[in-house]
Amino acid sequence: MSATARSRRTRTLTRIGALTAVAALAVGCTSNTPAEESNGGGDDGGTTAVSANDDPGETVTIGFSGPEADHGWLAAINSAAREEADKYEDIEFDIAEGTNDPSAQIAHIESFISKGVDAIVLLPTDGAALTEAATEAMQAGIPVVNVDREFSNEFAARVTILGDNYGMGVSAGTYACQLVEENDLGDAVIAEIAGIDSLPLTQDRSQGFEDALSECGQDVDRRVAAEFTVESGEAAASNLLQAANEIDIIWNHDDDQGVGVKAAFENADRDEFFFIGGAGSANAMRWIEAGEMEATVLYPPTQAADGVRLARLLAQDKGLSDLVQVEVPRRIVLNAPVVTADNVEQYMPLGFES
Known part of the structure; x- marks a missing residue:
């Protein structure tokens, strides 16, 4: 990472409060006190809440x-x-x-x-x-x-x-807007490396990204699509870098294909941009810890x-x-929270190996 990128990264790793909520709904979470007996005035024989739902029950x-x-x-x-x-x-x-x-x-x-x-x-x-x-x-x-x-x-x-595929795009776009504002990027050059374009999930992610960027007066200047694989990620990223001499922010939809995307960055010796990933792989979280990636947006496994x-x-x-x-x-x-250096330790247990 260049000195300029490192300087940017240091200034911008702030938490997005609304987007860093716990990723997975704690569906088994229960109170520590016993539920009160029904007084007969509500549910007539339906399911009732119980305390200690995690305690052993009927097999x-x-x-x-x-x-x-x-x-x-x-x-x-x-x-x-x-x-x-x-x-x-x-x-x-x-x-x-x-x-x-x-x-x-x-x-x-x-x-x-x-x-x-x-x-x-x-x-x-x-x-x-x-x-x-x-x-x-x-x-x-x-x-x-x-x-x-x-x-x-x-x-x-x-x-x-x-x-939340649309929410992933919103989270990535909102974070990109924050980077633009905090680094005074003006009319930033923003690129997107999508997944398989024919899939509704890819379309939802792209739409969320576009909608969030529009809130801060930005748009996607360069867009390529890959196929959620390492090989396709490297090929798509290589094409993107060849077409654009200068990029400020890149959002890659999928951290598995991100292995190839990052390889393309290294082969081209390009690191002038903020690199945002998607899904929340262990690789991405290690890159964030090492200062080689700005953030990733969680798609909970x-x-x-x-x-x-x-x-x-x-x-x-x-x-x-x-x-x-x-x-x-x-x-x-x-939820689709943004994982940064500020909170990566919290989400590391959810990181999956690519």
């Missing part, structure tokens, strides 16, 4: 079907789900082999229904393709927790847990782990004691 079987671990974030999804289940002695975890084949996942769900599991947690390869099978599970009385990729019918899931916690509560007929409405929510969207 339940949770079926889990996730993706093939061909990407660092996806591997983290699977491992986090398994690790969360292992924390509870009252969970019997039936985990299917990861796959990118919708037909295989349909077979997983059919198997779970046949076994009579108590709940299913599913990150679908294709939400639309898995909707019918998930609906069949719901109709069989098995609550389904849908993770990350939505079904095409809301009746296919009891709970949907999502990362805890979604399936949160799904396991919620599935356990649903199967045990428990609610969330930290909510006035004690039922488990139908929809949860996790």
Whole structure:
């Protein structure tokens, strides 16, 4: 990193209060005092909140079907789900082999229904393709927790847990605006390295970035797209650098492809810009600690782990004691905080290996 970039970085590593909230919703969090007995004036026989939801309860079987671990974030999804289940002695975890084949996942769900599991947690390869099978599970009385990729019918899931792709773009753009203001960059040259352009998640991230930049009178001057892989990241970043002699800020959507992006920066001997990443890999967090990267925007790899916690509560007929409405929510969207040198230690445990 050049002396100029290091000087910029020192002056600008301030916390964005609204964007550095805890990334993963603490769905298992409960009060330390016993819940009061119902006085009969409210819920008539429905689910009631309990204290100490993490205390052992009735043993339940949770079926889990996730993706093939061909990407660092996806591997983290699977491992986090398994690790969360292992924390509870009252969970019997039936985990299917990861796959990118919708037909295989349909077979997983059919198997779970046949076994009579108590709940299913599913990150679908294709939400639309898995909707019918998930609906069949719901109709069989098995609550389904849908993770990350939505079904095409809301009746296919009891709970949907999502990362915030649009929010990622907003977080990255808001942080870029802060950099522009604090460093008096004026009409800054801002570049974007997107993921696969045909995917709605990429479109949402780009739209959020554009919308946030417009709030401070900035826009995206250069944009290229990669494919969420190291090789494509390096190729896209190389093309970007060849097309632009001077760049002030670069946002890369995905920290896995960011390995290739960073290699392209090093090959071109370019470091005049602030480098912002996306997703929250362990590599990115180590680069932030080393002063080689400005920030990354988290896309929580805890979604399936949160799904396991919620599935356990649903199967045990428990609610969330930290909510006035004690039922488990139908929809949860996790935050997309900005991770900087100021707070990287807080988020390092969530970093996944690329």
